[in-house]
Amino acid sequence: EVQLVESGGGLIQPGGSLRLSCAASGFTVSSNYMSWVRQAPGKGLEWVLVIYSGGSTYYADSVKGRFTISRDNSKNTLYLQMNSLRAEDTAVYYCARLYGDFQRGWFDPWGQGTLVTVSS
């Protein structure tokens, strides 16, 4: 069974840093396109960033220069390093596999999500 399990969320002060983890099972992270998608409280879904199987990364403008996506192939785990956090980054963060031809791709599966709250 393909599965993603996130961890690392919590309460962090504005300007702080946090690293989220996403452990995969049932498939290999390094052979797939992997993404982070976030959902602010009571709001819709927002794509945040993607890492291609070859290692290239792409970011939404809202997080460019502050967030970094990476992976540890030996642990089959995806990471999201978040720096210079702002109140508007408060959201549930989901990791998801981007499946299919990447421009035509869809997100499946999704992890259960981890809540990041940026507040003083």
Place this chain on the structure above:
Amino acid sequence: QSVLTQPPSVSGAPGQRVTISCTGSSSNIGAGYDVHWYQQLPGTAPKLLIYGNSNRPSGVPDRFSGSKSGTSASLAITGLQAEDEADYYCQSYDSSLWVFGGGTKLTVL
């Protein structure tokens, strides 16, 4: 403001048919990019419902169907059931990023 536009809410009685629209533009749906749909039950992660405009993943009932035409797409749900009450999101691709609709809350009356 989302790149893809969905109605904020729709409703229907058990057994009825409802449709949810997803309106885009010439830079996303109209450019030929596929549309995908997700169901998000209260307090849970989104789940893939329809991929590639009209394909159902294994395990998704055939009560759910998708279509695409021009710059828009639609999700239809027939034989509405209480457990279909959820938020539904469309998703496509636009200018080097993946985009979602604002979501539609389906209420089963």
